[in-house]
Amino acid sequence: MRKIAVLYAGSAHQHRTFTEPKYAQYIAQLAYLPKLDELDLDPFDVLLVPSQINQGMVERHLAQIRSFLDKGKIVVALGAQPNPWFPGHGWASRPTNFWWWLEPGAQSGLVLTRPEHDLFRYITLEDATWHYHGVFFPQREVDSLIEIEGDGSILLVDKLSTPGTLVMTTLDPEYHYGSYFMPATERFLDGFLPWLAEGRI
Secondary structure, eight states: OOOEEEEEOOOHHHHHHHHSHHHHTTEEEEEEGGGGGGSOOTTOSEEEEOSSOOHHHHHHTHHHHHHHHHTTOEEEEESOOOSOSSSSSOEEEOOOOTTGGGSTTOOOOEEESOTTSGGGGTOOTGGGOSOOSEEEOOSSOOEEEEEETTSOEEEEEESSSSSSEEEEESOOHHHHHHTTOOHHHHHHHHHHHHHHHHSOO
């Protein structure tokens, strides 16, 4: 099983999510972000960057994070990513409709573009459907797994732009689960974390 480290900035929602026993079993360490440069990341296989995290603080440690990727490892970035931590992914903001599901005949607009991908042995499209905070328009070939129909990608796997693997999504499951609302986010984490630990990425 892969060893996962999670960047941790002390937020209540991060603490609740990543110390929940059913998720903590997949987390080898909470890596305190302000002191990340004091941590040797070599023992870990995956570094997870949560959503709703201080963008500037992440940027101060980007050289260390990119070095992790350069060693062929996996970085997972969740949520809105307006700052180009990993260039070439073409972030674009989109209005966030928190209440689309209350509209008559509501459709999320999300589609699976690679239903055969291993991730979907662990989650369904419905598990990844609540709202999103933007889209990606990658400049390189990636595996775009979930897209907005007629628009960009909200979940992709990039194995080409670095020696490692980038898993990027504009979804923010740990924020909502840790804030005690949005049931789909629990289902997403129930599958996504096991996939990171044991799946074919």
